[in-house]
Amino acid sequence: MSTAAKQLRFVVEQLRVNILSNMEYRISFLVQMVFMVLNDVMLLFFWWVIFQRFDNIAGWGQKDIFLLYALSAGTYGIAYTIFGNALRLSSLIVEGQLDYYLALPKDVWLNVLISKSLASTIGDFVFGVGMCLAIFGFSYKVLLAIVFMMVASLILISAATIVHSLSFFMGNAEQIAAVFSESMLSFSLYPISVFSLSVRALLYTAIPAAFISFVPVSLLQEFSFGLFSLFLGVAVFGIWLSRRVFYAGLKRYESGNLVAPRM
Amino acid sequence: MAAITVSNLRKTFQVRTAAQGRIKGLFNPIFTEVEAVKGATFSVERGEMVAFIGPNGAGKSTTIKMLTGILHPTAGEAQVLGLTPWVERQKLAMKIGSVFGQKSQLWFHLPPKDTFRLLSYIYELDESVFKARLGKLVEVFELDELLHIPVRKLSLGQRMRCEIAACLLHKPEVLFFDEPTIGLDVVAKRKIRELIASINKEDGVTVFLTSHDTGDIETLCKRVMVINHGEVILDSSPQLLRREFLRMKTIGVRLEEEIESFIHPGVTVLKHKGPGLKLRVDTAVTSVDDVYAALRQHSRLADIYISDPTLDEVIEEIYQATGSITLGGGGYR
Amino acid sequence: MDIVSTKAVRKYSFLAKTSFASKIAYPLDVISRTFFFALVLFIFTQLWGALLGADSSIAGFSRQQLVWYLMATESIMLSNARIERRIEDDVKSGAVAYILIRPLHFVWYQCAIYFGESASSLIFNILIGSIIATLLVGVPPISVGFLPLILVVMTLAFLLQFLIKIFLALLAFWVEDTGPFFWIYSKVLFTLGGLFVPIDIYPEWLRRVTVAMPFNYILYQPARLFVNFNLAAFVQVLGIQAMWSVLLTALVLYIYKQGVKKVSVNGG
Numbered sequence: 001m002s003t004a005a006k007q008l009r010f011v012v013e014q015l016r017v018n019i020l021s022n023m024e025y026r027i028s029f030l031v032q033m034v035f036m037v038l039n040d041v042m043l044l045f046f047w048w049v050i051f052q053r054f055d056n057i058a059g060w061g062q063k064d065i066f067l068l069y070a071l072s073a074g075t076y077g078i079a080y081t082i083f084g085n086a087l088r089l090s091s092l093i094v095e096g097q098l099d100y101y102l103a104l105p106k107d108v109w110l111n112v113l114i115s116k117s118l119a120s121t122i123g124d125f126v127f128g129v130g131m132c133l134a135i136f137g138f139s140y141k142v143l144l145a146i147v148f149m150m151v152a153s154l155i156l157i158s159a160a161t162i163v164h165s166l167s168f169f170m171g172n173a174e175q176i177a178a179v180f181s182e183s184m185l186s187f188s189l190y191p192i193s194v195f196s197l198s199v200r201a202l203l204y205t206a207i208p209a210a211f212i213s214f215v216p217v218s219l220l221q222e223f224s225f226g227l228f229s230l231f232l233g234v235a236v237f238g239i240w241l242s243r244r245v246f247y248a249g250l251k252r253y254e255s256g257n258l259v260a261p262r263m
Numbered sequence: 264m265a266a267i268t269v270s271n272l273r274k275t276f277q278v279r280t281a282a283q284g285r286i287k288g289l290f291n292p293i294f295t296e297v298e299a300v301k302g303a304t305f306s307v308e309r310g311e312m313v314a315f316i317g318p319n320g321a322g323k324s325t326t327i328k329m330l331t332g333i334l335h336p337t338a339g340e341a342q343v344l345g346l347t348p349w350v351e352r353q354k355l356a357m358k359i360g361s362v363f364g365q366k367s368q369l370w371f372h373l374p375p376k377d378t379f380r381l382l383s384y385i386y387e388l389d390e391s392v393f394k395a396r397l398g399k400l401v402e403v404f405e406l407d408e409l410l411h412i413p414v415r416k417l418s419l420g421q422r423m424r425c426e427i428a429a430c431l432l433h434k435p436e437v438l439f440f441d442e443p444t445i446g447l448d449v450v451a452k453r454k455i456r457e458l459i460a461s462i463n464k465e466d467g468v469t470v471f472l473t474s475h476d477t478g479d480i481e482t483l484c485k486r487v488m489v490i491n492h493g494e495v496i497l498d499s500s501p502q503l504l505r506r507e508f509l510r511m512k513t514i515g516v517r518l519e520e521e522i523e524s525f526i527h528p529g530v531t532v533l534k535h536k537g538p539g540l541k542l543r544v545d546t547a548v549t550s551v552d553d554v555y556a557a558l559r560q561h562s563r564l565a566d567i568y569i570s571d572p573t574l575d576e577v578i579e580e581i582y583q584a585t586g587s588i589t590l591g592g593g594g595y596r
Numbered sequence: 597m598d599i600v601s602t603k604a605v606r607k608y609s610f611l612a613k614t615s616f617a618s619k620i621a622y623p624l625d626v627i628s629r630t631f632f633f634a635l636v637l638f639i640f641t642q643l644w645g646a647l648l649g650a651d652s653s654i655a656g657f658s659r660q661q662l663v664w665y666l667m668a669t670e671s672i673m674l675s676n677a678r679i680e681r682r683i684e685d686d687v688k689s690g691a692v693a694y695i696l697i698r699p700l701h702f703v704w705y706q707c708a709i710y711f712g713e714s715a716s717s718l719i720f721n722i723l724i725g726s727i728i729a730t731l732l733v734g735v736p737p738i739s740v741g742f743l744p745l746i747l748v749v750m751t752l753a754f755l756l757q758f759l760i761k762i763f764l765a766l767l768a769f770w771v772e773d774t775g776p777f778f779w780i781y782s783k784v785l786f787t788l789g790g791l792f793v794p795i796d797i798y799p800e801w802l803r804r805v806t807v808a809m810p811f812n813y814i815l816y817q818p819a820r821l822f823v824n825f826n827l828a829a830f831v832q833v834l835g836i837q838a839m840w841s842v843l844l845t846a847l848v849l850y851i852y853k854q855g856v857k858k859v860s861v862n863g864g
Contacts, residue, residue: 028772035776042783049787050647053654053797058646120776175628182632186639194646195639333693334859356699366694370614372621377614384610385698387603413621 010106011114015082018117029119036123037130040073043189044131058193065191067135067220071149072188072213074128077121079153084116086157087181089164090174098253109246113157125149141220148216151235155211156184158238161246168249180207188212208234265342266437266469267307267330272339274300274325274493299325300493302339309436312463312470314484314501322493323473327439330471331361344436357386360435362426362443369414375425376410379432386433393432400428404458420451427458438462440472444479456482489581497581504577510546511580513570514554515539520562527557538565543572607700608708615712619677630720633674637728640666640792655796660733661823662794667725668819669791672750675721676757677713679706683765684774692859703762703852710758742825749818749830752837756814759844766848769855790816810840 022029044066051062060068080087089112092098101111132145163180166173187209192200203210215231276297300322307313315323328334330343332352341348346355362368369378383393401407404424409417417425423443430438443459444452460483463470474480480487481501489497489504497504518538525532525540529548534541544554551569558564572580620626644662652659683706686692695702729736738746764777785791789811795803806812817833 025772031773032776035779039776039779039783042780042787046783046787046792049798049802050793052799054647057643120779175624179628179632179635183635186636190639190643194642196642199642328693331697333696352696353699356697359697361697363694366691368694370618372618373614377617381610381614384603384607385700387607387699 007107007110011082011110014114015117018084018115019081019122022117022119025119032120033123033126036120037127040069040124040127044069058191060191060193063135064217064221066131068191068213068217069189070128070131070135071145071152071216071220072128072185073124074132074145074149075152075156075188075212075216076185077123077125077128078149079156080118080121081125082117082153083113083157084118084121085113086160086164087118088116089113089161090167090172090177093164093167093249093253094172094174096254098250102253108250109161109243113161145216145220148219148231151231152212152216154235155208155238158235158242159184159208161242162238165242165245165249168246168252183207184209184212188214208238211235264309265306266309266311267305267341267343267471269306269326269330269341270304270339272300272303272326272329272341272493273298273337274322274329274334275337298492300329300336303490303493303495305488305495305498307469307471309469310463310467311486312460312484313472314480314487315471315473315490316475316480316487317490321491323490324441326490326493327361327441327471327473331359331439332356357433358435359437359439360430360433361439361441362430363441367414367422367426368429369422369425371414374411374413375406375417375429378414378425378429379410382429382432388433396432396434400431403461404428418451420447420454423447423451423455424458427455427462431462434466435468437469437471440470440474442474443472444474444476452476452478459483491582511572511577512544512546512551513572514542514544514551515566515568515570516542516558516564517566518558518562519565522561525558525561527554530554538562608704611700611705611708612712612715615709616716619713619716626716626720629674629717630724633670633717633721634724634728636674637666637670637725640670641728641732643792655794657794657796657823658737661737663729663733664736664738664823665794665819666792667722667729668822669789669815671718671721671725672753672757672815672818673785673789673791675714675718676754676761677710677717679710679713679758680761680765680774680778683762684768687766687768687855690859692856696856702856703848706762707755707758710761711754714754737823738825742821745830746818746822746825749821749833749837752834752841753814753818755841756810756837756844759841759848760810763844763848763851766851766855769851769858785811785815788812789814790819794820810844813837813840 047062047065047069050057051065055061057065085092092112098108098112101108101115104111128149129142129146132142136142136145160177160181164173164177166176184207187203187207192203192210192214195203200210203214211231211234215227219227219231276299277295299320303322303326315326317323325334329336330341330348332348332355335349343355344358346358348355369375370381379397380393383390383397388396401410404427406425406428409421409425414422414425427443440459444455447455456479459470459472462468470483472479472483485500487497487499487501487504488495489499513533516539518540521538525535525542527549529545531543531545532540533543540558542554544551555567641663644659644666648654648659648662654662657665686695692702695705726736760781761778764774764781767777768774788795788806788809790806795806795812795816798806806816813833813836817837821830821833
């Protein structure tokens with residue numbers, strides 16, 4: 001247990017340093033945060049327009065959609081505020097930039113992922129929590145939503161790192177990783193019930209976007225222990241798998257002999 | 264006839280003082296004026312090959328940027344091929360070429376021939392002129408095999424050959440090279456130097472180059488200008504530079520027996536630690552041989568090396584000799 | 597500025613051709629871009645399926661027309677080259693200067709690259725998009741004869757996109773980071789441009805606001821003409837697009853001049 005506590009302290013400390021270093025560019029930081037919130041609000045506006053015309057979309061009302069947005073924004077916010085490097089893991093691998101982390105006495109998987117925070121994503125988190133407050137008021141459900149966002153962010157990060165780790169095995173997987181990330185994002189922004197059954201199956205497995213927004217929203221609407229256990233189980237399994245793939249790949253890591261190309 | 268004439272060229276930059284708080288600085292910025300170039304005056308004849316040297320921040324790049332029309336000077340005048348660069352930039356662009364060692368003009372994902380073709384349109388060359396010119400450049404620069412390989416797969420030396428060929432396509436009358444051999448290995452450096460020399464000789468192109476590499480300057484140029492803050496503080500030949508300023512030698516020795524002190528005319532003790540000594544010898548006052556003999560009187564020598572000062576040391580020497588004080592500064596590139 | 601001569605036209609069109617070639621040098625890039633386009637198109641058609649439910653049409657758009665409408669707006673939206681990051685970097689690093697040494701105008705240089713790169717995506721996106729749309733709802737509701745006219749409107753739509761993007765990117769002369777402007781811009785296109793929804797279904801007040809702005813001339817108008825051509829509407833759209841182009845060009849050239857002056861005065 002004490003190792004877990006140490007790891008947690010390490011994560012928190014790294015997060016603090018990351019955020020402080022972002023804050024060095026205070027104006028830029030604030031602008032990014034505010035504009036990200038604005039960005040999210042504009043999407044809500046879009047849905048508001050849609051719901052002026054339609055009552056529901058595949059059984060989903062305006063409030064449900066807004067909740068969906070709140071959860072996916074919050075999840076992305078937490079994920080990339082804490083694990084900001086997950087977005088560029090494959091280029092780190094290809095360019096041989098893992099050397100630095102390999103020289104440190106820390107868990108490489110964790111250390112790499114948490115070594116960067118994206119300033120804009122804090123805006124996403126703020127928006128997500130703000131929306132939950134707007135929907136539920138000061139209710140325990142807001143706390144529950146935040147817990148779900150955390151669990152979902154673990155699923156998101158483990159899925160992303162698995163795909164990025166393909167770079168260890170097949171050379172450059174940056175493009176594949178980019179396509180995967182964009183697919184995850186796109187699918188997590190819409191209610192899953194608009195898709196056909198085969199696509200839904202895909203969204204629970206290969207592109208697990210269902211767990212980013214749809215599952216937590218369902219849990220908030222109607223809590224069920226079965227679904228919650230599945231949700232947690234997927235997160236634990238995801239992290240386990242992600243670490244396995246990463247460390248299997250690390251054995252084939254070729255270090256930094258690649259000169260960064262001039263584009 | 265002069266290809267470049269510069270008189271009293273000045274450039275001051277306004278630099279925001281960073282020490283202010285970010286928020287406060289945003290609304291009420293405080294500017295400090297920095298003189299990057301103060302009153303440069305010189306001229307370069309057609310067909311000359313001139314090196315422009317000085318440490319970072321000496322105003323080399325700023326001067327080149329004014330001569331190519333990128334920057335407007337704060338005051339002063341300059342003419343390149345009879346044109347005022349910042350007034351007639353586009354017209355001048357047709358007549359000059361430039362290679363910036365750290366900035367590629369070749370398209371990274373495409374073979375060089377595509378960039379050459381594109382440049383022929385940019386510089387509005389007729390098809391027949393372009394073909395003849397490219398043929399010649401391919402021959403001189405030995406580009407035959409490189410022409411069809413994507414740039415990303417070329418070595419740095421091969422790429423540099425293509426870069427230089429690219430800037431020659433439109434037969435420029437004046438060439439500006441900013442650090443053309445930076446990062447190259449010895450063989451590639453020699454190749455590039457030979458090529459630059461041949462361009463200058465055969466086509467009579469005026470070459471204006473900046474470099475950190477003494478080798479570039481000594482093998483290529485008959486004339487060297489040392490600058491500080493854009494002021495030409497020495498205008499001379501490499502030979503003279505060597506005679507005047509490279510007369511200093513550095514001698515390092517390790518004696519078998521320690522000595523209290525070493526005093527000799529024309530010798531400055533740079534470092535003295537136990538049996539180890541590092542000396543600067545002014546060969547105009549004394550000779551290396553005399554110093555050696557004087558040392559031998561004290562003790563047998565365990566080890567000795569003699570070296571030329573580095574270019575930076577030479578420049579420092581020049582700065583001291585001319586009474587110019589500050590070295591370096593910002594590096595306003 | 598360049599005098600418009602055949603040589604100048606050749607110069608910039610070859611530049612566009614070169615950036616086209618450079619962009620398709622990596623097949624994997626092309627495939628993944630096209631795949632993403634197909635994915636978004638798929639999601640949006642599914643969403644529309646859910647929205648329409650049992651209805652056969654909405655605001656004058658049949659189910660078939662809607663799918664082809666989405667194909668057209670998505671093609672324009674996702675093909676447009678991401679030049680903003682590069683322009684911002686050029687401005688920040690002072691690389692603008694290196695372009696200044698050549699007989700080229702920075703704005704038109706970027707414009708040529710933009711068109712070359714966009715075309716390289718557009719071709720594949722339209723190809724895949726047409727296949728998907730045909731599989732879903734059958735051949736497009738349009739006669740081939742109008743296609744050249746559609747192409748004109750599309751070209752102007754890309755020009756408008758370019759002008760707005762370079763305008764935002766040039767703000768890098770004054771602000772630290774222009775990225776956030778582009779997030780907002782893409783959302784503006786999403787809503788006011790009519791990416792997903794033809795603006796006809798908007799509440800009347802919003803529709804009016806939208807029509808008064810240039811964004812719907814980038815996505816909505818070309819796509820509407822594509823699925824439902826009408827010569828009078830075409831002429832009107834063309835006129836307004838031209839007007840916006842002139843206005844924005846003037847604005848961009850002005851702001852560029854101010855920015856370059858800043859570089860000239862203060863260094864890169």
